[in-house]
Amino acid sequence: MSKIADINKNFPQWYQDVVSGAGLAEHSPVKGSMIINPYGYALWENMKDVLDGMIKQAGVQNMYFPLFIPKNFFTREEEHIEGFSPEVAWVTIGGGKELEEPLAVRPTSETIIGQYFSDHIQSYRDLPYKINQWANVVRWEMRPRLFLRTTEFLWQEGHTCHMSWEDAEQERQRALDMYKDFVSNYLAMYVIDGLKSESEKFAGADITSTIEGMMGDKKALQMGTSHNLGQNFAKVFDIQYLDEKGERKYVYQTSWGVSTRMIGGLIMAHGDDKGLTFPPNIAPVQVVIVPVLVKDISRDELEKYVQDLEKVLAEKGIRFYTDWDERNTVGWKFNEWELKGVPVRIEVGLKEMENNKITLFRRDLREKETVNKEKIKDIDNILNSVQDNMLNRHKRFTESNIKEINEYNQFREILSEDNYFIRSGWCGSRECEDKVKQDTTATVRVLPYAYNDFTKDVPQKENKNCMVCGQNGKYIAIWAKAY
Amino acid sequence: MSKIADINKNFPQWYQDVVSGAGLAEHSPVKGSMIINPYGYALWENMKDVLDGMIKQAGVQNMYFPLFIPKNFFTREEEHIEGFSPEVAWVTIGGGKELEEPLAVRPTSETIIGQYFSDHIQSYRDLPYKINQWANVVRWEMRPRLFLRTTEFLWQEGHTCHMSWEDAEQERQRALDMYKDFVSNYLAMYVIDGLKSESEKFAGADITSTIEGMMGDKKALQMGTSHNLGQNFAKVFDIQYLDEKGERKYVYQTSWGVSTRMIGGLIMAHGDDKGLTFPPNIAPVQVVIVPVLVKDISRDELEKYVQDLEKVLAEKGIRFYTDWDERNTVGWKFNEWELKGVPVRIEVGLKEMENNKITLFRRDLREKETVNKEKIKDIDNILNSVQDNMLNRHKRFTESNIKEINEYNQFREILSEDNYFIRSGWCGSRECEDKVKQDTTATVRVLPYAYNDFTKDVPQKENKNCMVCGQNGKYIAIWAKAY
Numbered sequence: 001m002s003k004i005a006d007i008n009k010n011f012p013q014w015y016q017d018v019v020s021g022a023g024l025a026e027h028s029p030v031k032g033s034m035i036i037n038p039y040g041y042a043l044w045e046n047m048k049d050v051l052d053g054m055i056k057q058a059g060v061q062n063m064y065f066p067l068f069i070p071k072n073f074f075t076r077e078e079e080h081i082e083g084f085s086p087e088v089a090w091v092t093i094g095g096g097k098e099l100e101e102p103l104a105v106r107p108t109s110e111t112i113i114g115q116y117f118s119d120h121i122q123s124y125r126d127l128p129y130k131i132n133q134w135a136n137v138v139r140w141e142m143r144p145r146l147f148l149r150t151t152e153f154l155w156q157e158g159h160t161c162h163m164s165w166e167d168a169e170q171e172r173q174r175a176l177d178m179y180k181d182f183v184s185n186y187l188a189m190y191v192i193d194g195l196k197s198e199s200e201k202f203a204g205a206d207i208t209s210t211i212e213g214m215m216g217d218k219k220a221l222q223m224g225t226s227h228n229l230g231q232n233f234a235k236v237f238d239i240q241y242l243d244e245k246g247e248r249k250y251v252y253q254t255s256w257g258v259s260t261r262m263i264g265g266l267i268m269a270h271g272d273d274k275g276l277t278f279p280p281n282i283a284p285v286q287v288v289i290v291p292v293l294v295k296d297i298s299r300d301e302l303e304k305y306v307q308d309l310e311k312v313l314a315e316k317g318i319r320f321y322t323d324w325d326e327r328n329t330v331g332w333k334f335n336e337w338e339l340k341g342v343p344v345r346i347e348v349g350l351k352e353m354e355n356n357k358i359t360l361f362r363r364d365l366r367e368k369e370t371v372n373k374e375k376i377k378d379i380d381n382i383l384n385s386v387q388d389n390m391l392n393r394h395k396r397f398t399e400s401n402i403k404e405i406n407e408y409n410q411f412r413e414i415l416s417e418d419n420y421f422i423r424s425g426w427c428g429s430r431e432c433e434d435k436v437k438q439d440t441t442a443t444v445r446v447l448p449y450a451y452n453d454f455t456k457d458v459p460q461k462e463n464k465n466c467m468v469c470g471q472n473g474k475y476i477a478i479w480a481k482a483y
Numbered sequence: 484m485s486k487i488a489d490i491n492k493n494f495p496q497w498y499q500d501v502v503s504g505a506g507l508a509e510h511s512p513v514k515g516s517m518i519i520n521p522y523g524y525a526l527w528e529n530m531k532d533v534l535d536g537m538i539k540q541a542g543v544q545n546m547y548f549p550l551f552i553p554k555n556f557f558t559r560e561e562e563h564i565e566g567f568s569p570e571v572a573w574v575t576i577g578g579g580k581e582l583e584e585p586l587a588v589r590p591t592s593e594t595i596i597g598q599y600f601s602d603h604i605q606s607y608r609d610l611p612y613k614i615n616q617w618a619n620v621v622r623w624e625m626r627p628r629l630f631l632r633t634t635e636f637l638w639q640e641g642h643t644c645h646m647s648w649e650d651a652e653q654e655r656q657r658a659l660d661m662y663k664d665f666v667s668n669y670l671a672m673y674v675i676d677g678l679k680s681e682s683e684k685f686a687g688a689d690i691t692s693t694i695e696g697m698m699g700d701k702k703a704l705q706m707g708t709s710h711n712l713g714q715n716f717a718k719v720f721d722i723q724y725l726d727e728k729g730e731r732k733y734v735y736q737t738s739w740g741v742s743t744r745m746i747g748g749l750i751m752a753h754g755d756d757k758g759l760t761f762p763p764n765i766a767p768v769q770v771v772i773v774p775v776l777v778k779d780i781s782r783d784e785l786e787k788y789v790q791d792l793e794k795v796l797a798e799k800g801i802r803f804y805t806d807w808d809e810r811n812t813v814g815w816k817f818n819e820w821e822l823k824g825v826p827v828r829i830e831v832g833l834k835e836m837e838n839n840k841i842t843l844f845r846r847d848l849r850e851k852e853t854v855n856k857e858k859i860k861d862i863d864n865i866l867n868s869v870q871d872n873m874l875n876r877h878k879r880f881t882e883s884n885i886k887e888i889n890e891y892n893q894f895r896e897i898l899s900e901d902n903y904f905i906r907s908g909w910c911g912s913r914e915c916e917d918k919v920k921q922d923t924t925a926t927v928r929v930l931p932y933a934y935n936d937f938t939k940d941v942p943q944k945e946n947k948n949c950m951v952c953g954q955n956g957k958y959i960a961i962w963a964k965a966y
Contacts, residue, residue, distance in 0.1 A: 034549070067619055089577040
């Protein structure tokens with residue numbers, strides 16, 4: 001088994017070690033791009049399947065758009081090109097010839113999809129128009145980190161058109177709620193939802209909303225975003241419809257996405273000094289059976305004993321794997337499957353067979369219990385209990401590391417000692433935001449709002465002054481260092 | 484409904500008309516790249532789901548490799564770079580700077596995966612090593628045709644490593660058999676399997692095998708290929724393993740793939756003058772219900788009647804859609820759903836309701852029958868019967884258009900009148916092949932072999948001389964004009 005760095009002493013190295021040690025992903029010879037290994041890709045497939053179902057359930061249809069975007073499309077929306085320009089990879093040679101117009105390798109598809117909407121939307125009857133695409137995108141990355149920051153990554157991007165600002169707002173919020181639902185109930189992660197500050201919003205959006213998760217080192221990771229694009233792209237790409245009175249109007253748009261970055265969040269939210277801990281609802285392997293073959297056991301009998309267990313697991317549709325590999329010791333296997341984050345391990349050896357028992361090991365609690373063999377029939381409940389415990393534990397961890405601070409000196413002091421999510425009043429000015437960033441590297445991660453209490457502005461009701469300038473605190477902000 | 488060109492008079496225009504009219508795909512503003520519309524993408528998702536299951540069943544694991552391939556990788560295998568060079572798109576600018584080394588946008592991934600194998604394979608215990616990736620690839624296309632030839636397309640590419648030439652041969656054949664199984668049983672297409680001639684094989688392969696299907700205009704379309712790469716890439720990328728005796732040896736490799744091109748084949752094999760005909764096993768919508776709402780019917784009663792049908796379809800897991808849209812006439816709807824190739828249409832109107840009946844329309848036979856409402860319970864059998872009939876029909880069509888000809892003059896004459904698959908002896912020389920191409924534009928599509936009768940060469944047993952030069956006829960060849 002690979003050696004992994006101490007999670008408490010060197011979190012970044014620990015991260016790198018578990019990602020490669022567990023066989024999730026590795027750096028490729030193409031600088032900034034990763035290779036996703038079978039175990040990591042199986043995880044992504046599970047995530048994708050669930051999310052794809054949720055997206056279709058919401059009446060959104062999948063499509064596929066070109067990888068390449070002509071330069072003149074890309075440069076039409078000013079904020080958009082300004083925001084993405086430094087990250088774009090350009091194709092300049094194709095079919096053996098220099099191209100007349102360079103092609104951007106899509107960093108996101110608002111522009112090419114804007115043109116599509118313009119061609120396809122005619123009447124109010126066509127609205128809302130809701131599509132999604134699963135694709136690879138490219139954003140040049142100077143300091144790559146597997147899953148977290150890679151030049152190429154996989155994602156889904158939803159794009160919708162609506163008749164009114166309010167309809168677009170509702171869709172932006174629906175998408176964010178869907179992500180929160182997915183992250184909570186599948187990734188077992190507690191996240192804080194709300195809006196991004198002006199400086200952190202998507203290039204070309206009116207509003208960006210986000211779900212932010214706390215990692216094991218108490219830094220923040222943006223797990224997914226949804227944007228209200230207003231009429232910005234509609235005006236540039238002339239996306240108009242005839243309303244019921246026959247008047248031409250611009251549509252209001254949203255876009256929303258999550259990516260393989262989520263996997264980085266999953267790893268850093270639940271991992272420990274033994275490696276990964278995957279929530280059962282998304283784990284590529286939910287149960288691993290490790291038969292302990294010793295001299296006094298007949299292989300046939302052990303196999304038969306294990307087959308009884310496998311039969312129950314198969315009938316219940318559990319994703320399981322039995323590790324018969326004779327090249328490795330039992331101890332090695334235990335470590336290996338813990339590193340890989342498999343939620344439940346079942347050990348079967350002489351002791352178990354003689355007493356008609358099995359030994360269950362829960363990865364989340366790291367507790368072992370020898371129980372009646374019959375208990376295998378209860379495996380769904382055990383997995384559910386792991387799932388629930390992981391979410392609750394992450395919620396407790398997050399909540400206990402959100403500090404309520406409204407004194408700037410105290411803020412600087414506490415962040416110089418350790419990482420936290422800091423909750424404070426904020427005036428909303430770029431000046432105060434920049435000052436904090438310069439002093440501490442922390443930024444406004446999210447302006448939280450209570451469920452269904454969303455609006456373009458999220459004014460606070462707590463009368464807190466801005467932590468930085470002491471003036472009128474327009475918002476409540478969560479500050480943190482971030483990935 | 485869109486107007487479609489006469490299939491007998493202008494097949495290419497008919498193709499373009501049904502692809503866009505049925506909402507499968509459209510040309511994008513990026514020359515050569517297509518937009519896959521929701522109906523077309525749903526079809527691709529169905530195909531992908533089935534094939535992905537078959538691939539996993541064969542013990543192949545999914546992974547993901549980078550989109551970009553460094554130039555020096557790409558140029559290492561001589562035949563490979565020579566074959567692909569004219570089609571490659573090159574990224575020369577990234578992150579705001581000119582790149583020191585241009586990056587190829589992958590036209591296929593043998594090279595980058597070759598490097599991966601070299602890094603990961605150590606011992607004979609690691610073999611066979613079998614991986615697959617679902618990805619987009621780019622091959623510059625001057626004369627694009629939707630699905631058939633597009634600069635960017637979607638595909639899967641399998642890559643495997645083995646200890647011996649024979650093992651690689653078996654895997655090449657397994658992949659081809661898998662494709663044939665898929666195409667026969669899901670796409671309801673009869674195909675001819677066998678090897679490619681030297682001039683048509685994959686750049687860098689020892690052997691390329693193919694399944695070739697006959698389109699409605701009796702031209703050929705390559706539906707999928709599998710390659711025995713021998714040790715060509717292994718030697719270039721140093722993919723070695725220690726055998727049981729501790730000796731270092733090069734692996735033998737295969738690769739195999741099918742793409743969105745298959746969709747073009749599906750359309751052209753089964754379409755008719757009314758549009759598409761989709762086989763039920765893969766159709767995005769298997770059954771469409773068209774309620775016929777007239778004055779004398781209460782909408783409530785009709786809805787109830789339809790709900791009874793929907794309930795049965797839902798219970799059976801049938802993909803169905805009920806078209807209640809009041810903007811279009813019933814006649815328009817019939818045409819529209821025929822254009823979209825939905826296998827079975829159920830009509831329910833006054834006549835049906837009064838007699839407790841439903842009217843069934845089979846797209847493949849274009850026959851209508853009014854039957855007892857209870858017959859809905861038999862829908863699986865009806866769909867199976869459509870599926871079988873479509874395969875048999877395509878087999879009959881193909882077989883009746885394969886001409887046995889061994890006289891070159893006759894060959895030229897018959898191909899000047901119409902398209903056919905022509906079966907003849909061939910000496911195997913490039914000279915004769917080139918002559919035929921120049922004279923008729925037909926090429927060797929496939930050197931057919933009987934099931935399990937595969938070998939590097941497929942010498943004929945029929946003692947036919949070469950149709951072109953009259954000399955020793957080494958092979959039986961199928962000649963045809965091709966897409």
